[in-house]
Amino acid sequence: MxxxxxRLALIHDLKRAGWLLSWDQLTMMPPNGTESRGDQLSTLxxxxxxxxxxxxxxxxxxxxxxxxxxxxxxxxxxLVRVARRDWEKARKVPAELRAEITRAExxxxxxxxxxxxxxxxxxxLPYLRRNVELKLxxxxxFADSGKSAxxxxxxxxxxxxxxxxxxxxxxxxxxxxxxxxxxxxAGEQVDSSFAHGHFPVEKQEAFGREILERLGYTSxxxxxxxxxxxxxxxxALDDIRLTTRYSEAxxxxxxxTTHEFGHGIYEYGIDRELNRTPLAELNSMVLHExxxxxxxxxxxxxxxxxxxxxxxLQELFPDQLGGVNDEAWxxxxxxxxxxxxxxxxxxxTYGMHIILRYELEQEIxxxxxxxxxxxxxxxxxxxxxxDVDVPDDAKGVLQDVHWSGGSFGYFPTYLLGTIASVQIWExxxxxxxxxxxxxxxxxFGPLREWLGDKLYRWGRRVPPExxxxxxxxxxxxxxxxxxxxxxxxxxxxxxxx
Amino acid sequence: MxxxxxRLALIHDLKRAGWLLSWDQLTMMPPNGTESRGDQLSTLxxxxxxxxxxxxxxxxxxxxxxxxxxxxxxxxxxLVRVARRDWEKARKVPAELRAEITRAExxxxxxxxxxxxxxxxxxxLPYLRRNVELKLxxxxxFADSGKSAxxxxxxxxxxxxxxxxxxxxxxxxxxxxxxxxxxxxAGEQVDSSFAHGHFPVEKQEAFGREILERLGYTSxxxxxxxxxxxxxxxxALDDIRLTTRYSEAxxxxxxxTTHEFGHGIYEYGIDRELNRTPLAELNSMVLHExxxxxxxxxxxxxxxxxxxxxxxLQELFPDQLGGVNDEAWxxxxxxxxxxxxxxxxxxxTYGMHIILRYELEQEIxxxxxxxxxxxxxxxxxxxxxxDVDVPDDAKGVLQDVHWSGGSFGYFPTYLLGTIASVQIWExxxxxxxxxxxxxxxxxFGPLREWLGDKLYRWGRRVPPExxxxxxxxxxxxxxxxxxxxxxxxxxxxxxxx
Numbered sequence: 001m002x003x004x005x006x007r008l009a010l011i012h013d014l015k016r017a018g019w020l021l022s023w024d025q026l027t028m029m030p031p032n033g034t035e036s037r038g039d040q041l042s043t044l045x046x047x048x049x050x051x052x053x054x055x056x057x058x059x060x061x062x063x064x065x066x067x068x069x070x071x072x073x074x075x076x077x078x079l080v081r082v083a084r085r086d087w088e089k090a091r092k093v094p095a096e097l098r099a100e101i102t103r104a105e106x107x108x109x110x111x112x113x114x115x116x117x118x119x120x121x122x123x124x125l126p127y128l129r130r131n132v133e134l135k136l137x138x139x140x141x142f143a144d145s146g147k148s149a150x151x152x153x154x155x156x157x158x159x160x161x162x163x164x165x166x167x168x169x170x171x172x173x174x175x176x177x178x179x180x181x182x183x184x185x186a187g188e189q190v191d192s193s194f195a196h197g198h199f200p201v202e203k204q205e206a207f208g209r210e211i212l213e214r215l216g217y218t219s220x221x222x223x224x225x226x227x228x229x230x231x232x233x234x235x236a237l238d239d240i241r242l243t244t245r246y247s248e249a250x251x252x253x254x255x256x257t258t259h260e261f262g263h264g265i266y267e268y269g270i271d272r273e274l275n276r277t278p279l280a281e282l283n284s285m286v287l288h289e290x291x292x293x294x295x296x297x298x299x300x301x302x303x304x305x306x307x308x309x310x311x312x313l314q315e316l317f318p319d320q321l322g323g324v325n326d327e328a329w330x331x332x333x334x335x336x337x338x339x340x341x342x343x344x345x346x347x348x349t350y351g352m353h354i355i356l357r358y359e360l361e362q363e364i365x366x367x368x369x370x371x372x373x374x375x376x377x378x379x380x381x382x383x384x385x386x387d388v389d390v391p392d393d394a395k396g397v398l399q400d401v402h403w404s405g406g407s408f409g410y411f412p413t414y415l416l417g418t419i420a421s422v423q424i425w426e427x428x429x430x431x432x433x434x435x436x437x438x439x440x441x442x443x444f445g446p447l448r449e450w451l452g453d454k455l456y457r458w459g460r461r462v463p464p465e466x467x468x469x470x471x472x473x474x475x476x477x478x479x480x481x482x483x484x485x486x487x488x489x490x491x492x493x494x495x496x497x
Numbered sequence: 498m499x500x501x502x503x504r505l506a507l508i509h510d511l512k513r514a515g516w517l518l519s520w521d522q523l524t525m526m527p528p529n530g531t532e533s534r535g536d537q538l539s540t541l542x543x544x545x546x547x548x549x550x551x552x553x554x555x556x557x558x559x560x561x562x563x564x565x566x567x568x569x570x571x572x573x574x575x576l577v578r579v580a581r582r583d584w585e586k587a588r589k590v591p592a593e594l595r596a597e598i599t600r601a602e603x604x605x606x607x608x609x610x611x612x613x614x615x616x617x618x619x620x621x622l623p624y625l626r627r628n629v630e631l632k633l634x635x636x637x638x639f640a641d642s643g644k645s646a647x648x649x650x651x652x653x654x655x656x657x658x659x660x661x662x663x664x665x666x667x668x669x670x671x672x673x674x675x676x677x678x679x680x681x682x683a684g685e686q687v688d689s690s691f692a693h694g695h696f697p698v699e700k701q702e703a704f705g706r707e708i709l710e711r712l713g714y715t716s717x718x719x720x721x722x723x724x725x726x727x728x729x730x731x732x733a734l735d736d737i738r739l740t741t742r743y744s745e746a747x748x749x750x751x752x753x754t755t756h757e758f759g760h761g762i763y764e765y766g767i768d769r770e771l772n773r774t775p776l777a778e779l780n781s782m783v784l785h786e787x788x789x790x791x792x793x794x795x796x797x798x799x800x801x802x803x804x805x806x807x808x809x810l811q812e813l814f815p816d817q818l819g820g821v822n823d824e825a826w827x828x829x830x831x832x833x834x835x836x837x838x839x840x841x842x843x844x845x846t847y848g849m850h851i852i853l854r855y856e857l858e859q860e861i862x863x864x865x866x867x868x869x870x871x872x873x874x875x876x877x878x879x880x881x882x883x884d885v886d887v888p889d890d891a892k893g894v895l896q897d898v899h900w901s902g903g904s905f906g907y908f909p910t911y912l913l914g915t916i917a918s919v920q921i922w923e924x925x926x927x928x929x930x931x932x933x934x935x936x937x938x939x940x941f942g943p944l945r946e947w948l949g950d951k952l953y954r955w956g957r958r959v960p961p962e963x964x965x966x967x968x969x970x971x972x973x974x975x976x977x978x979x980x981x982x983x984x985x986x987x988x989x990x991x992x993x994x
Contacts, residue, residue: 030735036734037733037736221528235534362502387824
């Protein structure tokens, strides 16, 4: 066990070093460093991978496999289970395919960025085609897993996720969301005139930091920096890096920042005993997104949150916000409005953006959709689900980076995480009856500690489905999420739901 | 050769990744990340080292040893020469000793920082003792090299440097510098009243960047960030990171920044053909310091430099500098004044700070000086060389970080580099007769290109002594340096020299 731990610790170090290199690339690195950074990252990845897939690790795992009894909940037992699962998966992908996937990603991402700039899907098509080809080869490596092609992809983001379950959950959402969105669109929109104007970055940053510090950010263990596409990463459990994006035309940065805080606080909350093991890595994208969405939406779009913070925001921007109250602001940050871009979507329409992608991915992987027909299929679904006409591919099929880097199966985790966030929130509220009062007085410690105890500290010790069940008492369930959305819509728009 | 290059490229990547981790630690990392950063750095170092000292590399080098003919100046021949030299040295140090040296450094540096804070040499003494013990064990590893103990240490910073030569050069300096310093001290000091006051960091930073951009910094390939102890590092040949330190009480940051620029431009100027090989690493600390000192002193403390830049500085700080002219400023930045702290020393007294350390290091390594007597020996030499009374050990023997990290043999390279900088400057002036006129019009491109052609682009292709000889036509020589200092002193102080 000591030998296994030692080796896994070295792999952990190499991976985290790589995460720092990636963070630096997106926040600090001068642009001409790109090519060398590619070399450095691929070298780190290569060593971490080779060290892990070695026969020695296999033998160590083999030797330890029998030592844990059924139901053994010790860290060691979890470590062997998780490492064995990862090892078996990693061994199945030949080094050559792995390298080819990385190369295709390195080429695909800048090609996508260029194509999006020019709204030129044809220019991106060959890269997309290559990524899909490689993804199908990747799926082939797991032909003996008994899983469907798409489920093999899902497994990389959520252990043992099944598209059958997801499709059922999403069907339920479609049933409710499509009419709900239509109803809101037919009614009167909330006022947002005060939310546009000039909001200097320094003030937004100061306000973002004020929120973060209330939520649990400390400068001893965290950083916040601007970037193009916000993300969070943990270089170490005590070195959490958030990034956000500022536009001087609006205050959307608040929600980027609090979304990334949710990712960061999950990592920060992992039990220090798990450090330098795979148990300190993220459990599942679904659980991770549940936390980014919980802090972004359930906390930061709530009435009590803004009862506390709006006066401070108003003080920072008196010209724009002097004439409105916290209730008007709350309505604004919760307005529902179909739009083209997923990352700008409100809570209600967001789901349809994801379902659209999920459905298209399944068609692509099953070979039922020709890639040249993808823009058309995209636009048709946008019309059907959101009644939105897509003016060009930059605002349509080219808007997201994921497919250019070969990430298929990732999108559904955003929505599944959002669904889970409401279930977890309800569980928290059931135990903390004064949660609203706490938030209204700027107090987030008890919530943070509750989440830390139930979820964060466990890292990967408990498989994700079981982890969720322990917190919410059952499987993923769309109903609380639908109830939550409908109540909000009724509250804001007076729509009968 | 391809196999050797491939392996060296991976080692190069691991090392540069480590440099980024170190840079981040000193500029960006939240403080609680320290412990994990130590793990990450030692893991990267371990892989780079193991990969390099392997038998496979030895066999590759053996196989290639005969392929280069005498006088072969090709990149391949240089690569084999340099890699073989490094490999043989690296193989001689057992992994256990290497790890122990690293551990002692990791413990020694914070212990020193704490001891310096409290001016408590006794608290630092056990760490210093451990470092010296380990250094003596390190020297033992090279017992068959035919070198003296101190020369073995010197070799880590300047290939084949000999203390015999250094002692002779330093003796010549002492002969001249000690009386020169006394003479200046006896005369009238230049006015520096205008140089103290309140200089906001943002303005200093803007001015520093203005200088850097004139010198050759571009935001495409460089960064500049604040830190506690200024340094420069190259994450890649196209990713140069400078750091500097700002004090709002004075404008010393200008000289930190331009000093580090000298290090940065050397790295930036390395031939891209040498990338991902050991030939792209630094040739010698002497040559490297020659460039930091050349840009800091010969360029940035020169009259023509300030004829161009002083009006801009004056415009930024009209309250403080409105009443003086560029000549008064030039005299101020070149004033000579014995003081306690090496890094704040002027060009004339600087040498004595180094000679003092060099002499003490030799005594320590030879076992002729008991470590508990070190403060007393330090203070006696400060009195003898600079007529300065040391008030406490924080301002004396505890001021520098080097010994706490086990760096013995490093100090002399600062002064040797400074000596070389004047030789190189004279060679440049001999070829570029309008250098002063160029600097006076803010034009540094020709100087940068000349240095790039003669020195930077070569990387480690040519051994350092030979490299210097090619540029200046002979060996290291104190006379140009002495002439330069004396002329400056005569100019400013009217002292007859």
